[in-house]
Amino acid sequence: MVTRRFGYLILALFATLALALVACGDDGDGGDGDGGGTATEAAAGNKIADDQKPLVIARAMDTLNGDPHRAFCDTCQIYISAVYQTLVALDHDDNSTLIPRIATEWSASDDLKNWTFKLNPDAVFSDGTALTSADVKWSLERLANLKGSPSFFMDGVDSIDTTDEHTIVVHMAAADASFPAKMNAPYTAIINKALAEANGATGGDDAETTDAAEQWFLSASAGSGPYMMESFQEGDSLRLVRNENYWGPTPKAAIETVIIQEVADAVGQRQLLEEGAADIAMQIDPDTARGISNAGVVIQSVPSLNFVYVGFVVGTEGAVGSDIDLNQDVRQAIQAAIDYNGMIEVLLGGDGRKQATAIPNGFLGTANLPLPERDLEKARKLLASGGYPDGFEMDAPYWSTNVYGVDFNLMMQKVQADLTEINVRLNLQPLEASVIFADLSDNKVPFTAIYYAPDHPDTVQYPQYFAMIEGSRWSGRAGGNQGPIVSATQQDLYEKALLTDDLDERERLYDELGREMISDAYILPLANPNLILAYRSDLQGMHYSGCCNLELAELYRTTD
């Protein structure tokens, strides 16, 4: 009898679980679950001006740092640009045009060494206090003095003066036509000095050792943006609440609460989106997107400014391939052997573009650059003239990651397969970030893959990172233990571009610099992946921003 009674328990277990789930359920926000349709564009409707229903964004968050002057990550960009403001902003329809934000106007001295910013006298922080030139000066000095990850935005700044309550002058050591563009990066956010100082922040020369506000910035905010931090629980969620004291210059946010919810993978994000539990899924890859057939979900593929690339280090030791002379012919041979069209098909299902050099399509100077094409005959000839007619073997360690919808494992397998056509044999070594970047610093990596996203709308950031010029990251990295590689031609073009604010002239100089970078072939962009925007169809205002990824204050729901 006992046996029989317990026996039914097991048989009924799954049914019980299902019933219990139903009984407990309060599916108030459940989705429509209306599969079977095709992705459609959002229907127009009446804007809900004061939307009390929280907006949920499903996203694998980076390591969020709430302090704008220490942060450096994609999620940080979204958060900071929602909560803080910068001196200048990007035009909604043009990722290369600067528009006023805290600053109403800006101008440079004739030698482009002194930049004057006039501040909007109406600007106030979320606690209602006025935003003045003292806050701006303190914020920019703190950014520099913390020596944190984004401190490089202040490179070249000699000093900052306040001429009155609403005017600041930034004095540069050398001419820099790109400085206003840098002031669009979210990390140059202006912080409420009094509030931050009251919570441990410092901005003086000793800020690196005296500032103690980093933890406070994970629980509160001190900005003038359309939202404020409500709470943050690492590994779970970030909640923002509308800033009711928002002064402008854009309209007040329509949605009262925004929640960025940690969801690790694209499949989980898709499930939440389709069920209506989330309004936006931020890291849907093209494969996952193609599987969505829900009439309540909009899928858009839009060009982005991100790219993935492979790069050479010519002076390495201890790796297979360290003894190979990775001269220009050899690098160009590999450049010509890669199947770029196939790469975009295999990696992105066609949702991407080829890119000429380490300056993404759309930036000043890229319009006329020649896009790469596969030419195996040319590759074999170059390999022979480079001294390796029979090919060679080389280690290719890389970060085993997935960014911008690109699976780096798949990408490097494709590169490996392409290069076997010219008998260059890659030993693929997928590694964790802490290992590959330590090895790169130790000059043990002859060939690897990385990615890049823009910090601001000026082309200058790319030569500063990729060109063979003094102080650039890849100038030092590419030379490895042989020391930095500096091209006099590239150095000259770069310096000239900084010296002029004539856009036509700068475009010509960047075009020329781009061609030099294509020719030296240290950096080979593999793809410029599109960004997949996946969101509920009642949501409007979705748009990819070059500075901020997603501008939360522009989002609103419609009644239809």
Add this chain to the structure above:
Amino acid sequence: MGTYIARRLALMPLLLLGVVTLVFVVSRTAAADPIASLVPERLLGNEEVVAAARARWGLDKSAPEQYAVYIKNLVQGDMGTSFRTKQPVGHDLAERLPATIELTVAALAIAAIVGIPAGIAAAIGRDSLVDHVVRLFSLIGSSLPVFWTGLILLYVFFVQLEVAPSPGRIDLRALPPDHITGLYTVDALLGGDFRQAGDALHHLMLPAFVLGWAVMGIIARMVRASMLDVLNQDYIRTARAKGLTGRQVVLTHALRNALIPTVTILGLSLAALLTGAVLTETIFSWPGLGSYAVESTRTLDLPAVMGVAILGGSMFVVANLVIDITYGLIDPRIRVS
């Protein structure tokens, strides 16, 4: 017994020191540099930024110096600050632990409530249909990978049937209950919000079942085997000969002895799940210790890794102690010398 417990507890710091030392040595010999977790790749070539980060996080000191500083701070109750979250490790663990405790306790409750009766039923009805069903169910539970079970059940109950809620501890759009214990179901009840308590329970059920099923299978099989062994003992035959009912024989005489190995499994499962429920936590977006441990290890967040190791070590020590004490309670013949 009191002396025994005191002695075991006194040994605990030594054991934890061993754990800390071992983890410290292993992490320092890894062919990786934690600076890559502190400074974005783009800035690793910026010597000023890298030097500032090394100085700020104590990585500019030699390994023995770092170890000495860590132990000194640890003695004062400071487990350091996480490289990744920028919060004190103690704060992180305190924030993550309640979520894992809630999930693990619920999972073990399901496992015990279903697994023990199922094992008893299977033993009593050996080779019957019930026995076969229990064994099959147990085998499936303990054999299937948790990530697979989790994904499939989530797909069936959340996506297809729409009876399970979305992943997470409560409705994504809702505010969590006021923090009292950190256990959402308990905090909501204490706050008198029964709707929220129901929501938290609803969110807890599926991940707890997924996590509990694997343990349930082991428990059911263990109870079955133990019961079969006990039911063949002379004293059981004597009890039957005295005319006791089947229920009295099973529940009063057999079960207590059969539960001893089960208690071991339950105790060790509790300790293991508290630090190792990472797959379930990941699938169900459950912000607990498992996902914290894995993410910290992956990014070489040394203070966090050490903190998790200390917590995990403590849990195993305490779990073993509790198991030993429970043995004595279940079977008075077992006395700790």
